[in-house]
Amino acid sequence: MKFRPIGRHLLALLLIVGLSGCGSIEPWVKPYERDKLADPIMALDSDAVSTSYIQHVYEAREGARGGEGAAGGGCGCN
């Protein structure tokens, strides 16, 4: 299985999205309907200092890494 750096593809995707006139799409959840989403219990990463630490532990204890949107540093100790 071959993998290639995807940086150029990401840049192209950003440009396409940016040039596609995305501002014309009507938001289906209005700003005044987002009170529940603004509740602190809905924050996807409410405690960055804690999230980074626990990801750090998992990356040291398991072979997988990344893809969680909030990956931590690594402790690869024995």
Next chain:
Amino acid sequence: MKIRRLPLLALLLVTSSSVLAGVLPEDRADVLYHLYDGGGVAIDGPSILVRKKVGKSLSVVGNYYVDMVSSASIDVITTASPYTEERKQWSLGVDYLHANTTMRVNYTSSEESDYDAETIAFSVSQDMFGDLTTLTLGYALGDDLVRRSDDASFERQLDRQIYSIGLTQILTKNLISTLNFETVTDEGFLNNPYRSVRYFDAGSALGYSYEPELYPNTRTSNALGLRARYFLPYRAAIEGEYRFFIDTWDIEGHTASLTYIHPWRDFTFTGKFRYHNQTGAHFYRDIFSRSEATNFRGRDKELSPLTSYTFKLKASYEFLNDDGNDWGFIKKASVTASIDMLHVDYDDFSDLTAAAPLGSEPLYQLDADIFQVFFSFWY
């Protein structure tokens, strides 16, 4: 040698506020104490994270983190001697907001007696579709230097690049989701210079001997993660998460978790169950047929087939809020405590401390408790 994946932390610090690309993160300081205790290893220390706006368009963030390690793990006691060590890490980052775009840069440095690491990370986030959608692109470059404490002439390089793309989407009035894809490429010295593999050796009293492990010089991994959080009718939240992982070492992983968040008065309680299962690296063996049996060889239990389970309990108490206080510039403050109970079943990693005859050793299991206590201040 303790740190390997430092760039991921730097990437966290440049992507963690991606949900609010059009708004700078809150001014906040966290002082955390962490303790990992399990499998003969104890690691503890502080982590201090401070973030402050400068003007209307800039936010500066700094982090100082320490690991104090006392290790008598199964790897260490079967082939080496228990040790203590300390790792110090600091990072500095800047967020710049312009209209609906947030650009971030972060530098991280980590030092210990036999391993140095530097990382620089960049990301850009764009809010779209009436702020329902946030797209984040990230890139990080890591430069590590691996040494040996018992050989002053030993020095190896490790370079790493991380590419990430994240999409956060408000789906309904009660539901928010995020999709993240991340590619990590490593090139250089990837194995632990101290760790050994074992192989059958009829001339040894044990029936086996040890030799140094030898890893490939490159590794590329891809991870795709999906999370969704739903606001329940009675003011509580539930979150589901799934991640698929695959790499060029033939490790394939599936991670899933379910989280429940329940506020009550000034408290917030969280319960979480996490499951992870992975296959082993193609060069991993619990025991090799002979010395130098394969081109690459490793016996790192983290690269072996395993299943892990974690149950988390967390409680947070907001002891100061905006309802009038005399704490000067501090607007809100909370204290949080959590415990993560981790259990790992290894499918192909023998427990050599059991002193069983060769071939009948029991499989190793790990139990660890992870404690965190932290104070948070908003100002």
